[in-house]
Amino acid sequence: MPLRISGLASGIDVDSIVKDLMKAHRIPLDKLKQQQQLVTWQREAYLALNSKIYDYRNNKLFKFTLEGTLSARKATVSGESGVLTAKATGTAPTTTMQIKVAYVATAASNYSSGDIRLDPTFDPNASLASQVGAGKIAAFSTNSLTINGKTVTFDPNTDSLNSVIAKINRETNVSAFYDPGSGRVSFVAKNTGLVNGASGTGDKIEFGTEDFVVNVLKVSTNSAEAVAAQNAKIYVNGMEIVRTSNTFTINGVELQLLKPSSGNPLDPNTLTPTTVQVSLDVDSIVESIKQFVSDYNDMLKAIQDKLGEQRYRDYLPLTDEQKKEMTEEQIKLWEEKAKSGLLRNDQYLAQAERAMRSAIQAVVDTGSTTYKTLSSIGITTGLYQEKGKLYLDETKLRKALEEDPNAVVALFSQNGTGSAQGIADRIYAALGNTLNQIKGVAGANPTIFDQSVLGKKAKELDARADSLEEKLKELEDHYYRQFSIMEQAISRYNAQSAYLMNLFGGRNS
Numbered sequence: 206m207p208l209r210i211s212g213l214a215s216g217i218d219v220d221s222i223v224k225d226l227m228k229a230h231r232i233p234l235d236k237l238k239q240q241q242q243l244v245t246w247q248r249e250a251y252l253a254l255n256s257k258i259y260d261y262r263n264n265k266l267f268k269f270t271l272e273g274t275l276s277a278r279k280a281t282v283s284g285e286s287g288v289l290t291a292k293a294t295g296t297a298p299t300t301t302m303q304i305k306v307a308y309v310a311t312a313a314s315n316y317s318s319g320d321i322r323l324d325p326t327f328d329p330n331a332s333l334a335s336q337v338g339a340g341k342i343a344a345f346s347t348n349s350l351t352i353n354g355k356t357v358t359f360d361p362n363t364d365s366l367n368s369v370i371a372k373i374n375r376e377t378n379v380s381a382f383y384d385p386g387s388g389r390v391s392f393v394a395k396n397t398g399l400v401n402g403a404s405g406t407g408d409k410i411e412f413g414t415e416d417f418v419v420n421v422l423k424v425s426t427n428s429a430e431a432v433a434a435q436n437a438k439i440y441v442n443g444m445e446i447v448r449t450s451n452t453f454t455i456n457g458v459e460l461q462l463l464k465p466s467s468g469n470p471l472d473p474n475t476l477t478p479t480t481v482q483v484s485l486d487v488d489s490i491v492e493s494i495k496q497f498v499s500d501y502n503d504m505l506k507a508i509q510d511k512l513g514e515q516r517y518r519d520y521l522p523l524t525d526e527q528k529k530e531m532t533e534e535q536i537k538l539w540e541e542k543a544k545s546g547l548l549r550n551d552q553y554l555a556q557a558e559r560a561m562r563s564a565i566q567a568v569v570d571t572g573s574t575t576y577k578t579l580s581s582i583g584i585t586t587g588l589y590q591e592k593g594k595l596y597l598d599e600t601k602l603r604k605a606l607e608e609d610p611n612a613v614v615a616l617f618s619q620n621g622t623g624s625a626q627g628i629a630d631r632i633y634a635a636l637g638n639t640l641n642q643i644k645g646v647a648g649a650n651p652t653i654f655d656q657s658v659l660g661k662k663a664k665e666l667d668a669r670a671d672s673l674e675e676k677l678k679e680l681e682d683h684y685y686r687q688f689s690i691m692e693q694a695i696s697r698y699n700a701q702s703a704y705l706m707n708l709f710g711g712r713n714s
Contacts, residue, residue, distance in 0.1 A: 230677055237669055241666045247548070254511055269629035270627070275614045280481050288466050289304065290460070299484055300483050301483070303443075304440070318429070319388075320387065322342060329383050350413055409431050410426070437449070457483075512554050512558065517546065560636075567631060568624060572612065577616070579616065582605040615627060645658065
C-alpha cells in the first residue's frame with residue numbers, strides 16, 4: 206500500500222475526493238454484492254419451506270401411509286368390575302371375548318428365618334469383615350452367594366451388607382432389602398409367575414448353600430418363610446390360557462389382570478365372566494382424519510403463499526452505505542420487501558402443489574364401488590378461489606366408517622401403484638421428489654458453497670466480487686499515488702518559494 210498523504214501541503218481533503226471518485230467505480234461491486242445477498246436469501250427461503258415440507262411429510266403425513274393409524278379399535282369391558290382392564294391395539298379384530306380369571310400371577314418371596322444380628326449395634330453400612338470381627342454377625346468362609354443360579358461375589362473387607370444387597374438387586378432377578386427393625390433380609394422376585402431357579406421355570410426363589418447364605422442371611426429355598434410364585438390362569442371363551450405376567454396380549458387386546466373372578470378357581474364353570482368387546486374406534490379415526498385435513502391445508506397454503514408472494518423488484522438489498530443512512534426499523538421494513546417473492550412461481554413448488562391437489566382428486570381402487578374417492582367419504586375442496594382447500598363432512602365420514610371401514614383405510618393407506626396407491630402414499634412420494642429437487646437447487650446450508658445450483662452461483666459471485674474488490678483497491682491506491690505526487694510537488698514548490706523569498710529578502714536588507 207502506497208504512503209497516503211492527505212492534503213498536508215495543498216490543504217485539499219484527499220480522502221473525500223478519492224471516496225467520491227471511487228463511488229462510480231464501486232457500483233458494479235455493489236450490484237454483485239446485491240446479487241450475492243439475493244442468492245443467499247433465496248436459498249434461505251427454499252430451506253425454510255423445505256423444513257416445513259419435511260416435517261409435514263415425515264412427521265404428519267407418514268402415519269397415514271400406515272394402516273394402523275386408521276384402524277383404531279376400542280375395548281369395552283362389562284360384567285364383573287375390577288377384574289381386569291383391556292386396551293385394543295390396531296391389530297385387534299372386532300370381536301367379543303368372555304374372560305374368567307382363575308388366578309392372577311404372583312411373585313415368589315422369602316426372608317431371613319430370624320434376626321441375622323448377633324449384636325443389636327450391627328452396622329449394615331460397615332464392612333462385613335469388621336462386623337464379623339466385632340462379633341456382630343456370624344462368621345463365613347465363602348465370599349459369594351447364589352440366587353436363582355446367578356452367583357454374586359463380594360469382598361468382605363470392602364463390602365458391607367447393604368453393598369452386597371445392592372449387588373443382588375443389580376445382578377440378579379431378585380430384589381432384596383435389609384430391615385433394621387427386625388434384623389432380617391427380605392427377597393422378592395422381580396417378575397411374577399414361574400420364572401425362578403436356574404431353569405427359570407421354578408415357583409420359588411432358589412438360594413445356594415454358601416455359608417454366607419445359610420449362616421449370615423439365614424435363608425434357604427424351602428424354608429417356612431418361602432412363598433411360591435403363581436402363574437396367571439384365565440379362560441377366554443372357555444379356552445385355558447396361562448401366563449407368567451398379569452399383563453399380556455390376546456388376539457390384539459392388551460389385558461391387565463387385577464384380581465381373580467368370583468367363584469371357585471378350580472371349577473371354571475363357577476367363575477363370574479367379564480366381557481371384553483372390541484369395536485372400531487370411530488371417534489379416534491374421525492379425529493385423525495380431521496388432523497389430516499388440517500395438516501394438508503396448512504402445507505398447501507404454505508406452498509401457495511410462496512408461489513403467489515409479491516415481488517418488489519425496486520427493493521434491492523441495501524448496500525453498507527445505504528444502511529448507514531437508515532434506522533434499524535427502516536432497514537427491517539426494506540428487507541422484508543426485498544426478500545418477498547423470491548420463490549414466486551417457482552417450478553418445483555408449483556409441481557408440488559399440482560401433485561398434492563391431483564392426489565386429493567384421485568380415484569383409488571379400494572375394492573369398494575361406493576368409497577373410492579375422498580369426496581365419497583366427505584372430504585371435498587372449497588370454492589375455486591380457495592385453491593384446493595379441503596373441508597370435511599363429518600356425518601358423511603362416520604357413515605362411510607360404519608359401512609366400509611376397510612375402504613376408508615385403503616383410500617389413505619393402501620400400498621401399491623397406479624389406481625391401487627392410496628392418497629397419503631401418493632402425496633408422500635410426490636413431496637419426496639420435491640425435497641430432492643429443493644436440495645439440488647438450494648443445498649443444505651445457505652452459507653456453504655456446495656454443488657447445488659444456487660451454491661455454485663453463490664461461489665461464482667463470491668469469486669467475481671473478490672476479483673473486483675482487488676481491482677478497486679488497486680485503483681484507489683493509484684488515485685492516492687497521484688495525489689501523493691501532487692502533494693510532494695506542491696511541497697517542493699513551497700520550499701523553493703520560501704527559499705527565494707528569504708534570499709531576496711536578505712539582499713534587500
